[in-house]
Amino acid sequence: MTEQKAQAIRDFIMAHKAEMLDDLLSLAHAESPTSDKAACDACAKVLEGLVQKNLGVSCRRFEQPENGPHLLAAVGEGRTRALIIGHYDTVWNVGALPFSQQGNELHGPGVYDMKYGDVSGLWALRALRELDMLPAGRVEFFFNSDEETGSHTSRPLFEQRAKEAECVLILEPASGPDKGFAIKSGRKGVGHFHIAVTGRASHAGNDYAKGRSAVLEAARLTEKLFALTDLDKGTTVNVGVLSGGTKVNVVAARADLDVDVRIRTPEEGERLTRAITGLRPTLDGISLEVTGGINRPPFVFTPQNQALFRRVEAIAAAMGHTLRHTEVGGGSDGNFTSALGIPTLDGFGAVGDGAHAAHEHILLEESLESTVRLAAYLSEL
Numbered sequence: 001m002t003e004q005k006a007q008a009i010r011d012f013i014m015a016h017k018a019e020m021l022d023d024l025l026s027l028a029h030a031e032s033p034t035s036d037k038a039a040c041d042a043c044a045k046v047l048e049g050l051v052q053k054n055l056g057v058s059c060r061r062f063e064q065p066e067n068g069p070h071l072l073a074a075v076g077e078g079r080t081r082a083l084i085i086g087h088y089d090t091v092w093n094v095g096a097l098p099f100s101q102q103g104n105e106l107h108g109p110g111v112y113d114m115k116y117g118d119v120s121g122l123w124a125l126r127a128l129r130e131l132d133m134l135p136a137g138r139v140e141f142f143f144n145s146d147e148e149t150g151s152h153t154s155r156p157l158f159e160q161r162a163k164e165a166e167c168v169l170i171l172e173p174a175s176g177p178d179k180g181f182a183i184k185s186g187r188k189g190v191g192h193f194h195i196a197v198t199g200r201a202s203h204a205g206n207d208y209a210k211g212r213s214a215v216l217e218a219a220r221l222t223e224k225l226f227a228l229t230d231l232d233k234g235t236t237v238n239v240g241v242l243s244g245g246t247k248v249n250v251v252a253a254r255a256d257l258d259v260d261v262r263i264r265t266p267e268e269g270e271r272l273t274r275a276i277t278g279l280r281p282t283l284d285g286i287s288l289e290v291t292g293g294i295n296r297p298p299f300v301f302t303p304q305n306q307a308l309f310r311r312v313e314a315i316a317a318a319m320g321h322t323l324r325h326t327e328v329g330g331g332s333d334g335n336f337t338s339a340l341g342i343p344t345l346d347g348f349g350a351v352g353d354g355a356h357a358a359h360e361h362i363l364l365e366e367s368l369e370s371t372v373r374l375a376a377y378l379s380e381l
Contacts, residue, residue: 001318001376005133009379010372012127017368021106023050024119027088028099028111032068034089034148040068043088047071047118047143054126059143062157068145070154072161074138075125080164081137081381085333086118086171086349087147087154091356105352107361116362117171117349118143124375135381140165144333150192150295151333162337166381167308170334170346173362174370175326176353181366184346185309186327187335188234189269189298191261193276195221196289197244201253211251212285215244218255220282225259228275234264236329237272261294262329269294296331297339299346308343312377319376330355348374 013020027050032043048059051073062070068089092109099108121141128134142161144154151158162168174181197218202211228237237259244255259276263269277290301309309325316323325345338344351370352362 001315001380003318005379006319006372006376008131009127009133009375012131013123013368013372013375016123020119020123020368020371021364023054023122024106024111024116025099026050027115027119028108031092031094031109032089032145033091033093034067034146036094037067039094040089040145044068044071044145047088050119050122051141054122055129064145064153067153070145070157071141071143072157073141075129076134076136076138078137079166080140080161081135081166082378083140083142083158083162083165083168083337084121084171085142085144085158085168085337086114086121087144087333088115088118089145089148090115091148097358097360104364105361106364107359109360112173112350112352112360112362113355114172114349116367117173120349120367120371120374121171124371124378127375128379133379135379137381139378147333151336155333155336158333159336159340162340162342165342167343167345168334168337169348169374169377170332170344171349172332172334172346173350173352173355174347175328181351182324182326183348184328184332184334185301185305185325187299187331187346188262188264188327188329189266189294189335190296190331191263191269191272191292191294193259193261193290193292195257195259195279197221197255197257197281198287198289199251199253199255199283200285202251204249204251208251212283213251214255214286215252217281217283217286218242218244218257221257221279224279225257225276228272233268234262235268235272236262259292263294264298266298269298296335299332299335299338299344301327302338302341304341304343305338305345308345311380312345315376315380316373319373321373348377
């Protein structure tokens with residue numbers, strides 16, 4: 001990466017920043033909570049329009065019965081040099097979060113996680129196309145509509161495309177300010193478990209002894225589950241939702257626990273799966289039904305990923321930028337592609353803070369620089 005090339009990319013991006021912002025706002029205003037199919041369908045149409053406008057290609061649609069369509073687009077011919085993965089679904093219900101701009105900060109649902117990343121990827125390739133710097137071969141984009149709920153229908157599709165690619169770049173945001181806005185070279189594996197507790201209802205006054213309280217059993221299970229946490233190993237177990245009972249004067253016949261698990265290694269995932277599925281009731285007359293499991297493998301800094309990092313690190317250094325990398329707790333689609341042995345790095349999207357939080361925002365100028373670097377990396381593949 002020569003200084004002249006890097007400057008040409010930066011000049012192009014900065015000259016078009018107003019148009020990039022317009023694209024981001026059009027995509028973000030098409031609010032798209034994962035579970036709202038109609039909203040996601042509408043957002044997908046906006047995204048398809050941005051792909052056509054910026055890259056001059058059409059998307060292949062993979063229609064879904066309960067979510068928006070997954071989209072695939074490609075630039076170039078020949079072997080796939082890179083698969084770029086983004087998602088356009090968000091965690092925000094329509095109207096739940098307002099839009100605002102305060103100087104360099106743009107606030108709004110999905111702007112950070114991860115609609116800026118989607119727009120950034122398109123503009124990085126547009127810059128290279130118009131500057132005649134596209135890498136030889138093919139670059140593919142995959143945009144999914146169910147990442148926030150586990151990528152259940154998109155995973156087989158993007159894994160198939162990843163197996164044909166030399167590397168995978170994920171358009172999730174860079175790590176937050178506490179990590180120095182580094183790219184992500186590792187993520188914890190993620191598991192979700194549901195435990196249904198069935199007891200026996202009875203009158204809390206007249207027939208207390210005849211009842212078997214599912215709520216009491218759930219409370220004991222909660223203590224056991226939290227005790228599985230091992231912070232030294234990076235393992236966390238969290239009972240995020242606990243519900244049960246029907247009336248205050250009825251011994252509860254049913255309780256439910258929803259459990260989140262985060263692990264750094266496959267071995268820890270196996271340990272926790274055995275421990276959780278092996279739970280047994282402490283009270284006679286109580287039964288448990290455990291469902292779920294580890295749904296995202298850990299994203300480990302494998303030798304393949306390390307080699308890819310060294311390549312992009314060298315490009316960043318040639319641009320006068322020190323590239324850092326870090327591990328984070330949340331999962332992404334990079335967990336899946338890395339587990340396949342495909343060189344994968346994450347965090348090439350927005351710079352900002354507040355994923356899944358009311359203060360979600362991007363830093364505009366810093367995010368534009370992230371786009372410049374992404375274009376530079378892609379040009380050197």
